Amino acid sequence: xxxxxxxxxxxxxxxxxxxxxxxxxxxxxxxxxxxxxxxxxxxxxxxxxxxxxxxxxxxxxxxxxxxxxxxxxxxxxxxxxxxxxxxxxxxxxxxxxxxxxxxxxxxxxxxxxxxxxxxxxxxxxxxxxxxxxxxxxxxxxxxxxxxxxxxxxxxxxxxxxxxxxxxxxxxxxxxxxxxxxxxxxxxxxxxxxxxxxxxxxxxxxxxxxxxxxxxxxxxxxxxxxxxxxxxxxxxxxxxxxxxxxxxxxxxxxxxxxxxxxxxxxxxxxxxxxxxxxxxxxxxxxxxxxxxxxxxxxxxxxxxxxxxxxxxxx
Numbered sequence: 001x002x003x004x005x006x007x008x009x010x011x012x013x014x015x016x017x018x019x020x021x022x023x024x025x026x027x028x029x030x031x032x033x034x035x036x037x038x039x040x041x042x043x044x045x046x047x048x049x050x051x052x053x054x055x056x057x058x059x060x061x062x063x064x065x066x067x068x069x070x071x072x073x074x075x076x077x078x079x080x081x082x083x084x085x086x087x088x089x090x091x092x093x094x095x096x097x098x099x100x101x102x103x104x105x106x107x108x109x110x111x112x113x114x115x116x117x118x119x120x121x122x123x124x125x126x127x128x129x130x131x132x133x134x135x136x137x138x139x140x141x142x143x144x145x146x147x148x149x150x151x152x153x154x155x156x157x158x159x160x161x162x163x164x165x166x167x168x169x170x171x172x173x174x175x176x177x178x179x180x181x182x183x184x185x186x187x188x189x190x191x192x193x194x195x196x197x198x199x200x201x202x203x204x205x206x207x208x209x210x211x212x213x214x215x216x217x218x219x220x221x222x223x224x225x226x227x228x229x230x231x232x233x234x235x236x237x238x239x240x241x242x243x244x245x246x247x248x249x250x251x252x253x254x255x256x257x258x259x260x261x262x263x264x265x266x267x268x269x270x271x272x273x274x275x276x277x278x279x280x281x282x283x284x285x286x287x288x289x290x291x292x293x294x295x296x297x298x299x300x301x302x303x304x305x306x307x308x309x310x311x312x313x
Contacts, residue, residue: 040112048107060132072141079137079144083243086236086261088203090152093130095208097156098174099290100126105164106286115168123161127153171216173270175209175231175292177313178202183257187240187249207235207312209292211268226273231292233264266297266312 081089105122109115130153138145156174163170181204184191192198198205210233215226238257240246247254271289297312 038112045111048111068136073139074141076138077144079146081146082148085203088236091208093149093152094156095174097126097153098160101157101160119161119164123157127157171213173211175211177207177292179205179313181205183240186254204237204239207233209233213270227269229268229270231266231268236261263300264297267295269293
C-alpha cells in the first residue's frame with residue numbers, strides 16, 4: 001500500500017493510499033478479544049454503505065479517466081511481475097489488503113454488525129477493491145493482470161479475516177514504516193520526485209512489519225503490557241528500477257548499487273490496546289496504528305554482521 005502506505009505498481013501506488021486515507025478519516029476503533037459493545041444501528045450502517053459506494057464509484061471512474069484512458073487498451077492478458085522490486089510490491093499488496101480489511105470490519109462493528117459478518121465483509125471488501133484494479137491492469141497494454149499481486153491480496157485479506165473469526169481480535173498486525181533514501185533522485189519518475197511521492201513509490205525506504213502482540217496470547221491475569229508488540233520487518237534497497245539497475249537514466253549515470261534484502265527485529269506498540277478496557281470507539285486510532293512506531297531495531301543482512309539501529313523507522 002505501496003500503499004497506505006503501501007506498495008504497488010505506478011497505477012496502484014497513486015489511488016489505493018488515497019482510498020485508504022479516506023476510509024481512515026471516519027474510522028472508529030473497537031479496544032483482548034473484542035465483543036461488539038455497540039447495538040445494531042441501521043442509520044449508521046446506511047451512512048457507511050452509501051459513503052463507501054460513492055467514494056468507490058468516484059475512485060474507479062476517476063482512475064479510468066485520469067489514468068487508464070491515457071494508455072492503449074488490449075485484450076485481457078496476464079503479466080508476470082514476480083521478479084520485480086525484490087518482492088517488496090507483493091508484501092505491500094498484502095499489507096494494504098490487511099489494513100483495508102481491518103478498516104472495513106471496524107466500520108461494520110461501529111454500525112453494530114456482528115463480528116462474524118463484519119470479518120467477512122472486511123476481507124471481501126479489500127479483496128474486491130484490489131481485484132478491480134488488477135482487472136483494469138489486465139486490459140491495459142502497459143501492464144497486465146498479475147497473479148502474484150492477486151495471491152498477495154488474498155493473503156492479506158485472509159490474515160485479517162482468519163484472526164477475526166478465530167479470536168475476535170487482531171493478535172498479529174501488518175504494519176508499515178518509511179525512511180528517506182539516496183536512490184530516488186536517480187530515478188524520480190519511478191521512485192518519486194518529492195518526499196510525499198517517495199512514501200508511496202520508493203520501495204527502498206519502505207519496511208513492512210509483522211507486529212505480534214504477546215499479551216493477547218497470555219492469561220488475562222498477566223502483568224505483561226497489553227500494548228507492547230514484538231515485530232519482524234522486511235525491506236530491500238539498492239533498487240533504482242524494477243528488475244535490474246540501468247547504467248544510465250537520461251543524462252544521469254547510475255552507480256553500481258547492490259540490490260539486497262534486509263530483515264529486522266524490533267518492538268512496537270498496538271495503540272488500540274493502551275486502554276485495554278475501553279470497548280468504545282476511539283476515533284482516528286487506526287491512522288497511527290497502521291504505522292510501526294520508531295524504535296531500536298536489529299538489522300540482519302546476508303554477508304553482513306548484525307547491525308543495531310538506535311532508532312529505526
